[in-house]
Amino acid sequence: MPTDRHIVLFDLFGVIARHQRPGALAKMAARCHAPTEAFTTAYWACRPPYDAGRQSAPEYWTAVLRSLSVDADADTIEELRLADIDSWSRVDNRMVAYVQSLRQPLRAVTEVALLSNIPADHADAFLAAQPWLHTLDHVAFSGKIKAAKPSPAAFHHCAIAMRAAPADFLFVDDREENVRAAQAVGMNGHVFTARDELAAAIDTWLPTRRPTWK
Known part of the structure; x- marks a missing residue:
């Protein structure tokens, strides 16, 4: 059964971080x-x-x-x-700012978490270089949790770790196959294409509240 929690679960690469450096x-x-x-x-x-x-x-x-x-x-x-x-070290600073804005007073999503396919040594480097990751409610890296998307185990890990029901989550990923996998375990899903489109989707998913981005 879902609760009154609303957890936005972000993918990393292609959403908050950029894909591999060209060349x-x-x-x-x-x-x-x-x-x-x-x-x-x-x-x-x-x-x-x-x-x-x-x-x-x-x-x-x-x-x-x-x-x-x-x-x-x-x-x-x-x-x-x-x-x-x-x-794989580049981030989209505008998306980082948007993710952080979700947790600000009066505009806060209940919780913000991350689920990324990334090897363990890459995860260590990312955590060291990006201190904002430590402000999130939960961070799950595939190389650390021993499960990678689109395996259901990756999504179940997040639900169990956060003591939440799958329906409490909105999973955001740029890969449709991963979003479908999240939906198959009972999560809500959004295929990421742009920040403004995502902001509108989050505002629609959440209860009546102030806009998440201006």
């Missing part, structure tokens, strides 16, 4: 003397266990390099790991 994969491919297309294929094909916390960074990069028939020495792995973290 980053080409630079990483050049570092290990591999064609960009082949490197990109290996990068994403090997990614799911790393995102879900079932592989460490060295294990992930060893798998990528071996699939490219490239020697997986420690120096190369560490350079690629750090370049990868940097490539």
